[in-house]
Amino acid sequence: MTPGALRDFYDGYIACLNARDWTALGDFVHEAVRYNEEEVGLAGYRAMLERDVLDIPDLSFRVEWLACEPPLVAARLAFDCTPLGDLFGLPVDGRRVRFHENVFYRIDESRIADVRSIIDRAAVAAQVGALYRVA
Numbered sequence: 499m500t501p502g503a504l505r506d507f508y509d510g511y512i513a514c515l516n517a518r519d520w521t522a523l524g525d526f527v528h529e530a531v532r533y534n535e536e537e538v539g540l541a542g543y544r545a546m547l548e549r550d551v552l553d554i555p556d557l558s559f560r561v562e563w564l565a566c567e568p569p570l571v572a573a574r575l576a577f578d579c580t581p582l583g584d585l586f587g588l589p590v591d592g593r594r595v596r597f598h599e600n601v602f603y604r605i606d607e608s609r610i611a612d613v614r615s616i617i618d619r620a621a622v623a624a625q626v627g628a629l630y631r632v633a
Contacts, residue, residue, distance in 0.1 A: 499568050499569070499605065499608065500568065501566040501567065501568060502566075504566040504568055504571060504605065505564065505566050507526070507605070507608075508561075508564065508566065508571050508573070508603075509561075510525075510526065511526040511527075511610065512559050512561055514526055515547065515559050516558055516559055518551060520544055520547070520548065523540065523543070523544050523547070524540055524609075525609075526609060526610055527540050527543055527544075527609055527610045528540070528606060528607060528609040528610060528611040530611070531543050531609075531610060531611055531612070531613065532611065532612045532613065533546070533613045533615070534613070534614060534615055535614075543613075553581055553582055553583065553585070554579050554580070554581045554582070554585070555580075555582070556579050556580055557577070557579050558577070558578075558579070559575055559577075560575065560576045560577070560578075561573055561574075561575060561576075562574045562575065562576045562598070568605070569604055569605045569606065570602065570603065570604055570605070571602070571603040571605065572600075572601075572602050572603075573600075573601050573602075573603075574598055574599070574600050574601075575598065575599040575600075575601060576596070576598055577595075577596065577597050577598070577599065578594070578595075578596045579594070579595065580592055580593065580594045580595070581595065585622055586617065586619045586622060588619070588622055588623055588626055589626060590622065590626055593625070593626060595621075595622050595625045595626065596621070596625070597617065597618045597619070597621040597622050598617075598618045598621070599615055599616065599617045599618070600615075600616045600618075601613060601614065601615045601616070602614040602615075
């Protein structure tokens with residue numbers, strides 16, 4: 499894939515997530531996808547996303563920065579949402595929070611095969627007034 503084609507692919511993936519089109523997720527995600535070094539498979543990846551949307555009904559993926567160098571994609575995603583209960587173990591309980599995710603993807607066989615995600619949990623802790631500890 500060229501960098502331009504990779505950008506178009508990623509835009510389609512984000513559109514799929516924002517549309518909650520879980521039946522099309524396999525068009526973008528490899529059957530044996532790994533998430534933060536753990537093989538979760540397409541079914542596990544989909545279950546994770548479905549859980550996220552249940553916990554955060556207004557969840558929307560907004561790409562703030564994007565870099566494509568085949569076979570890699572790097573993105574900074576911005577979130578502005580109101581989780582229903584806890585988020586990352588923090589008592590958000592319907593309060594509006596803003597945070598970022600820095601995520602790296604490796605594309606294999608024209609699908610996302612590996613995802614490495616780092617979420618700014620400290621930003622959420624600061625907004626809800628909770629003490630955040632790195633485990």
